[in-house]
Amino acid sequence: MKSRLKQRIFALSLLAWTAVCPADAQQTRSLRDQFLSPSDEAKPWTFWYWMYGAVSKEGITADLEAMKRAGLGGTYLMPIKGIHEGAQYDGKAQQLTPEWWEMVRFSMEEADRLGLKLGMHICDGFALAGGPWITPEESMQKVVWSDTIVNGGKLMAIRLPQPKAYENYYEDIALFALPVEDAADEMQAKITCVNLATTGNVKAAQTVNMDAAGVIRSSYPCYIQYEYEQPFTCRNIEIVLNGNNYQAHRLKVMASDDGVNYRLVKQLVPARQGWQNTDENSTHSIPPTTARFFRFYWAPEGSEPGSEDMDAAKWKPNLKIKELRLHREARLNQWEGKVGLVWRVAQATKEEEVGKQDCYSLSQVINLTKQYTGHSNGKTLTATLPKGKWKLLRMGHTATGHTNATAGGGKGLECDKFNPKTVRKQFDNWFAQAFVKTNPEIARRVLKYMHVDSWECGSQNWNKRFAIEFQKRRGYDLMPYLPLLAGIPMESVEQSEKILRDVRTTISELVVDVFYQVLADCAKEYDCQFSAECVAPTMVSDGLLHYQKVDLPMGEFWLNSPTHDKPNDMLDAISGAHIYGKNIIQAEGFTEVRGTWDEYPGMLKALLDRNYALGINRLFYHVYVHNPWLDRKPGMTLDGIGLFFQRDQTWWDKGAKAFSEYATRCQSLLQYGHPVTDIAVFTGEEVPRRSILPERLVPSLPGIFGAERVESERIRLANEGQPLRV
Incomplete structure (x- = not known):
């Protein structure tokens, strides 16, 4: 049996090899040439962070020349924080000022001189897409509510408390009356x-x-x-x-x-x-x-x-x-995630927890929106409700309050990801300005990549058109069921869970069809390629779907950071690229939560090789931090985060070049081939969802994993004692 298994594995391996290898001698020579003389496409890149507005022209020249000597193909220029957050560095180039744009212009000219290409993020900082031009009503939105208990049976004219508002912005959606038996939801204990x-x-x-x-x-x-x-x-x-x-x-x-x-x-x-x-x-x-x-x-x-x-x-x-x-009062289990306020996947609500009698039927709920008249906090409800106690549920939407938190002069609210106009506004006020504030001819030649980094700005579950989009996509009206977005069960737990799954599905689709589609269109206008990292596990979404809109999928792997390592980030990018036919799969590599100054190429190689084996074929070093000084070493860091990969690294002159040449040759062959996939995994219909880590398949696919991985998964599933990591 073991012999036959080895024969089958060898046959599969041979099949995979013949699928990626050239079929004739001419192609074999081409492959050999690719290895010996790789194209610029095969070169690794790096993230180039400008910290606290401390930027100098001599530092820019030194940085870019060092990148060229090390064999890099280019870099993504990303400013982090502003001059006021790092006053000790005496920065003068605050983002969006003429001084800053002059530094960007000079960087483009120097990159052009050296034959390097540049990319820029969609906003100041690295997450995600916001700026001072985004007003509260144009920002990411979420549903909020307040409730008031009243007695029916008589005409009432009442002003209702406004739900919690962020950024001093709130708009009503609807007002409902729900019958209640007891006014007291909580008791002192x-x-x-x-x-x-x-x-x-x-x-x-x-x-x-x-x-x-x-x-x-x-x-x-x-x-x-x-x-x-x-x-x-x-x-x-x-x-x-x-x-x-x-x-x-x-x-x-x-x-x-x-x-x-x-x-x-x-x-x-x-x-x-x-x-x-x-x-x-x-x-x-x-x-x-x-x-x-x-x-x-x-x-x-x-x-x-x-x-x-x-x-x-x-x-x-x-x-x-x-x-x-x-x-x-009854609430759906873990409703905060199910309504799309935060990325969570929870167990369905059980009927023994929320029975049919605990769910409001549509006939019980009275829509009082038309009787609620006036403006803002001056609105008054004038209505007569049937006798009994009623909960008045005032529902509206406000800003989530999330900003591009790592920004400096370009910091502001995150744009509404469901509104094409605000996404376009974000693009026009940041990335597009790089073609206006600099030399447009050089910018068109050098700035060839637009990047969206990992999603780090929470989730969004509403905007003014959400209910319209929901009906168009799901085929029924969400508005009668709106109390579900406050976690209130309606009709039955099964029906409630189904409708909220439809809400999350609509959220997931809008992220792709609006945010990523608009940015893809914008990138094409400027003849740029669109690069993007993961959406999960932050924005409620299908973690693979947005890669269909992206030219260059990207994931991330970490170095010596078990508390922060996110292998699913790489699997999302790799799986998404394979599904949607993207040949280049990028990796933000060697991110490190706390640099210890002991990193060197020999230490990094095994980790890089592992990710090559998983499917990446273009490395982005994390991180090259701009050093504005020529007489101070070792220079600046990303507040101690990331691999110290820059010109003042002790092994830079020899080690960086040798390591990058190794990466280039590997990538030249990996980019030449095409993936052969023997196993397809259905990720399910739950939202949010993302790729499946291979080790999670050990119980389903016995015989294809090594003994050590099988044993580690056995320990994880047994869950005995206090295992922090397996």
């Missing part, structure tokens, strides 16, 4: 914390405690108890954090009527989540439970080993909770 660690080397300072602000912390097993004077019916638990704490979502919920005898209610299950998970709270639905005592047990044992779709689990298991809110 006495909170106590009890340490359960009594043996071993227990450090008292790390046992469970609650500080003056109510924040609960623990490094040892413990429970948190909520005691009510009267029985309280809890249907969901809202977890409020002041950071990204995975452990807070692993609580075991117990309930008691007498404080002595406890019964299990539910073991909370964390949603799959990305690194930018702090924009919203997390609400876990539970079976309706009436009790006077609720306990939330926690222990570090059983913590999942960290992974890219459970980023916060990479850290030492410590519990930290700002607040637990127990609610009487």
Whole structure:
């Protein structure tokens, strides 16, 4: 059997080799020529960061000449932060000023002289697409709401509280009245914390405690108890954090009527989540439970080993909770992610948690939007509701508040990713200006790449045309179901989950059809190639779909940074490129969370080779930081982040050139071939979604993984003890 398996593997390998190898002698010679004399297309590139406006012409010349000597094909010019954030560097070239544009012009001229090409990001900084020209109403939007309890049976004229607004911007969408049985959603409780660690080397300072602000912390097993004077019916638990704490979502919920005898209610299950998970709270639905005592047990044992779709689990298991809110009213499980406010993949709501009786039917909900008249906060509701208690749900939209956070003089709100006009406005006010503020002829010759970096500006779930787009794409009207976007279940949990999946699908499509499509069209206008990194795991999306609009897909791999490494970033770019027929697959390589000044080419080669084997064929070194001085070494860094790959590196003159020549020859052959894929994996219909890491397929595809990988996956699935990383 083993012999036959080896024969089959050899046959598959031979088939793959013949698929990428030339068929005749002439093509073989061409391949040999490619290796011996690679084209400029095969050369590696680098990111060129200008820090704090500290830029000089002599430094620009020295940098670009060093890149040329090292065998690079070009660089993406990206300014980071402004002169006021790094006053100690005495920068004079604040972004968007004449001084800054003069430096950009000079860079283009020097690159042209040296035969290098340049690229620029779509905005100041590296994430993602914003600027001071974007007004709050043109920025990324999200749905917000406020509710007011009133008694029906009589004519009322009432002003309603405005939902929370960001950037002093808010617009109404609709107003609904929903019948309620009890006005009190929450009750006051006495909170106590009890340490359960009594043996071993227990450090008292790390046992469970609650500080003056109510924040609960623990490094040892413990429970948190909520005691009510009267029985309280809890249907969901809202977890409020002041950071990204995975452990807070692993609580075991117990309930008691007498404080002595406890019964299990539910073991909370964390949603799959990305690194930018702090924009919203997390609400876990539970079976309706009436009790006077609720306990939330926690222990570090059983913590999942960290992974890219459970980023916060990479850290030492410590519990930290700002607040637990127990609610009487029904909510969909983990609704914050399901409505598209944040990138999460959670379990579906179960009927034993939210039954049919807990879901509002369309006939129960009264739309009062037309009776709500006036302007802004002067609006008044004049209506007569049937007898009983009613919740008035005022729903609107506001700015998410996200900015291109790493920018300097060009910092501002992130543009609305669903509005083609604002995306175009962003392009026109930044990238297009590089062809206006410099020498247009040289710019057209040198600036050949437009880049969108990794998505680091949260998610978006609304704009003024979202409901119209939803109906066009999904075939039905979203507006009657709008309370779902507040997590309120409607019709049934199955119907609620389906509609919210349609919401997320619409979000995912708009990101591609508007944001990436408009930028692709803009790039073509200027005869530029469009380069882009990953959307997941930040923007609610299909993590592969946007690569169909991109000329040059890009992922990212990290160096010596297990807490930050994101292998799915590379797999998204590689899979997307293969699916949509993109020959060049770029990688932002050797990003390092904390440089230790011990990196050298021999240390880097194995990591690069691994990513070549995965599918990349154009390396971008991260990072070359501009050094404005010729007499100060080693120069500036990206605040200590990234591989120190620049002219004042001790091994630059010989090592950088040798390593880049190696990369060039590898890439010349890899770009010459075409991928042969033996296995296709269906990524499912859930949104968000992205590529599948190969090791996750160990249980599904036995026999094709090595023993070490199979064993590491066995350990991960067993999840015993406190594994931080496998």
